[in-house]
Amino acid sequence: xxxxxxxxxxxxxxxxxxxxxxxxxxxxxxxxxxxxxxxxxxxxxxxxxxxxxxxxxxxxxxxxxxxxxxxxxxxxxxxxxxxxxxxxxxxxxxxxxxxxxxxxxxxxxxxxxxxxxxxxxxxxxxxxxxxxxxxxxxxxxxxxxxxxxxxxxxxxxxxxxxxxxxxxxxxxxxxxxxxxxxxxxxxxxxxxxxxxxxxxxxxxxxxxxxxxxxxxxxxxxxxxxxxxxxxxxxxxxxxxxxxxxxxxxxxxxxxxxxxxxxxxxxxxxxxxxxxxxxxxxxxxxxxxxxxxxxxxxxxxxxxxxxxxxxxxxxxxxxxxxxxxxxxxxxxxxxxxxxxxxxxxxxxxxxxxxxxxxxxxxxxxxxxxx
Amino acid sequence: xxxxxxxxxxxxxxxxxxxxxxxxxxxxxxxxxxxxxxxxxxxxxxxxxxxxxxxxxxxxxxxxxxxxxxxxxxxxxxxxxxxxxxxxxxxxxxxxxxxxxxxxxxxxxxxxxxxxxxxxxxxxxxx
Numbered sequence: 001x002x003x004x005x006x007x008x009x010x011x012x013x014x015x016x017x018x019x020x021x022x023x024x025x026x027x028x029x030x031x032x033x034x035x036x037x038x039x040x041x042x043x044x045x046x047x048x049x050x051x052x053x054x055x056x057x058x059x060x061x062x063x064x065x066x067x068x069x070x071x072x073x074x075x076x077x078x079x080x081x082x083x084x085x086x087x088x089x090x091x092x093x094x095x096x097x098x099x100x101x102x103x104x105x106x107x108x109x110x111x112x113x114x115x116x117x118x119x120x121x122x123x124x125x126x127x128x129x130x131x132x133x134x135x136x137x138x139x140x141x142x143x144x145x146x147x148x149x150x151x152x153x154x155x156x157x158x159x160x161x162x163x164x165x166x167x168x169x170x171x172x173x174x175x176x177x178x179x180x181x182x183x184x185x186x187x188x189x190x191x192x193x194x195x196x197x198x199x200x201x202x203x204x205x206x207x208x209x210x211x212x213x214x215x216x217x218x219x220x221x222x223x224x225x226x227x228x229x230x231x232x233x234x235x236x237x238x239x240x241x242x243x244x245x246x247x248x249x250x251x252x253x254x255x256x257x258x259x260x261x262x263x264x265x266x267x268x269x270x271x272x273x274x275x276x277x278x279x280x281x282x283x284x285x286x287x288x289x290x291x292x293x294x295x296x297x298x299x300x301x302x303x304x305x306x307x308x309x310x311x312x313x314x315x316x317x318x319x320x321x322x323x324x325x326x327x328x329x330x331x332x333x334x335x336x337x338x339x340x341x342x343x344x345x346x347x348x349x350x351x352x353x354x355x356x357x358x359x360x361x362x363x364x365x366x367x368x369x
Numbered sequence: 370x371x372x373x374x375x376x377x378x379x380x381x382x383x384x385x386x387x388x389x390x391x392x393x394x395x396x397x398x399x400x401x402x403x404x405x406x407x408x409x410x411x412x413x414x415x416x417x418x419x420x421x422x423x424x425x426x427x428x429x430x431x432x433x434x435x436x437x438x439x440x441x442x443x444x445x446x447x448x449x450x451x452x453x454x455x456x457x458x459x460x461x462x463x464x465x466x467x468x469x470x471x472x473x474x475x476x477x478x479x480x481x482x483x484x485x486x487x488x489x490x491x492x493x494x495x496x
Contacts, residue, residue, distance in 0.1 A: 184434050240434045272414070272464050273452040276428035279437060284464070 019348060020366045021335055022356040023101040024296045025203075025253045025324035026092065026142075028135050029082035030107055030127060038126035038133075043119055052119075054112055057177070058206035060218035064330035073328030081328025082106070085139060092327045093141050096335045099353065099366050101327075102143045103135060104203055104253060108175035110150035111205035121155035124148050128163050136168050143363075145173035145201060150186055157192035164196035170360045171199045171251070176228065177207035182235030190245050197361050199249040199294075204228050229255035230263050233293065237267065240280035242292045249359055251294040257321055258301055261314035264289055290317050294359050296324035297351065298333040305342035318347055322356040371485040377477050380405075385446070387420030388484055390473065395484055396420035397475050398457050400444055406457045407475035407484045408446070413468055417450030427456070427463065 032047050039047070046052045065071045066081070073081030073091060082088065092098060107127055109120035124147045136144040146164050148156035160172055172193045174181060181189075181202070193200050210224040211231075229252050242248060267285035275281065281288075303311070312318055325333050339351065357363050374380070374388040374397045385398040387410055396410040396419045410420040427443035445454045445463060454463045460470035475484040 243432070244434070272462070275464055276425075276454065279428045279430050280432060280434050282430050 018369065020099045020353040020369055021096060021323065022353045022363065022366075023092070023098050023325050023327070023335075024201075024251065024322045024356055025104050025298060026088070026101040026327050027082045027106055027329060028088070028103050028131065029080050030105075030130060031079070031083070034134070035123065035126045035130050038129040040122050040126075043122050046119060054107055054109075056206050057209075057214070058218075058221065059214055060221065062330065063218050066330055068330060069328045070330055070332055073332075085135060088327070089139065092325065093139070096325075098141060098335070100141055100143055100364060101325075102145065102170050102201075102356075102360070103131060104145055104173055104201060105131065105147055108147050108173065108203075108205070110148060110181075111175035111177040111207045112151075113177075114151035114179070117149060117152040117155065120149040121152045121159065124156075125159055125162070128159065132163075132166065132168070143168050143170045143360075145169065145171050146198065147173055148189060150174055150176075150179070150181060150189055153186050153188040157188045160189070160192040160196055160198070164192070164198050167362060169198070170362055171201045172196075173201040173203060173253075175203045175205045176232055177205055178209055180235035181232060182237070182239030182241055184239065187241065187244065190241055190248055194245045194247050199251055199359055199361075201251045201253050202229075202232055203253040204255060226255050226259035230259055233263060233289070234267065237285050237288050238278045238281055240278070242288050243280055243282055249292055249294065251296060251322065251359060253296040253324065254298060254326055255295070256299050256301065257295050257297055258311060260289070260295060260320065261311060264315060286316070290315070290320065293320065294355060295321050297321050297338070298324040298326040299331045300333050300338045303340050305340045308340050308343060309347075312347070318350050319355055319358070321351050322359065323352045371483055374475070374482040374484050377480055377482050380482055383424060385420065385424060387418075390484055390486055393471075393486065394418070394420065395473055396422075396446065397482060397484055398424065398444075398446065400457060401441070405475045405477070405482060407473040408455065408457065408460045409471040409473075411470075412448040412450065412453050413462065413470060414448065414451055414453050417448040417453070419446055419448055419455070419470075422447050422449045424457070425454075427454075 036044050062068050066074055069081030075083055109124050127147050131144055136142050146160055146169050148159050150156055204225055208228040211227050215221055264286035271285055370391050372390045380399045382399055382401045382403055385396055388395045388397055394410040395407050397407045399405055412419055425445055426439040426441050427445050429438040429440050431438050444457045446457050447454050455470055460472045462468045473484050474487050
């Protein structure tokens, strides 16, 4: 068993000067009533009078001191982490001298039940306008994501066309529950993303089951989160999404990194044996993954530099991983502690900012440090 | 080294048969157009017995999810174990043309089909 030596990587040696940092996963949180001014009038009563809330299928209490959040990220008045811009600034942007952080939100209809699509499509429009006004336009370091209701692909594409050209909207974000988004039914979303020159960020949710449902304990579910990321990737690859939209880029957010080499190897082997079932897939899955997918690093697993570099070798590219904190969640990754010490500086630069710069066409220029 | 495989009438179009060429197991195939082809019968993956596999038309790549198209002029042999597919004319896997089974010269000689292990390069010249 290799000894893991914990020491700060280069980014921490002088927090404000060593390396630029782009954080590819930061969660802002909405209170439902805050969305009312942005919501079409015909929908407001469902929140004001009938108390609509998004369903949460995960049957566990979050077994962490702050529940879903870091304990210290929750507000004294009881609001959840990610509810207050000044606290987010002090705990994340200023504390770690983050250049830019991509907001990935909370409320996302794509992970909810497909029913009542009209309401949820309207709700996503309201959420996007609220996100821009409340967060993105008030803090230059915050960048936005276009939330859509994937179960209404035409409405989702319309929303991407409506708001996707905003200069600080970095991506379309698709949270997933138990629906595989490679199905051609959802392709108008990817078409709209490409049309607007936006990558797609895919993020699991509390409504994402494991392969066997939700198990008995939270620790089981959380251990198996990478399963559903693999499910979505396999769905996109073998349903020919990247053959159909060769410009499309997708970043998988909050699934970690260590499942990637396994999936590459497994999918390649299946392609060798079964490719005639999916003749619209024209390349090895690992080649598709290297060209089209990126992966936000959180939640990292403790590894030595040797182990981390072996993973880089296994995926065959230094360009796949983009640093993320997942602030304010309980399993937040610290920019100064999460990656193993001793990684080459060139690789750290790629992970901390260059890979994200290359992924997001509208990423603002960074000030050299 | 040359080996008689079978009587020419015992191998019709779209059929194949195994033969032993010294130490090498060979699969001899008569394509739908009547041409003869011989490949090493040991799959490059894990050694599956290709002479017990199946012949199919090649599945063409298509541009639409859910649409299938077959190439009746390109036949493949599919391994009976894990399903690796090989072009019967070249021995190449369909997913990587650089990975090829060894091929052998095969022909009708009188009433017989023969297969022959020829010096390197000679098989291609006689094809």
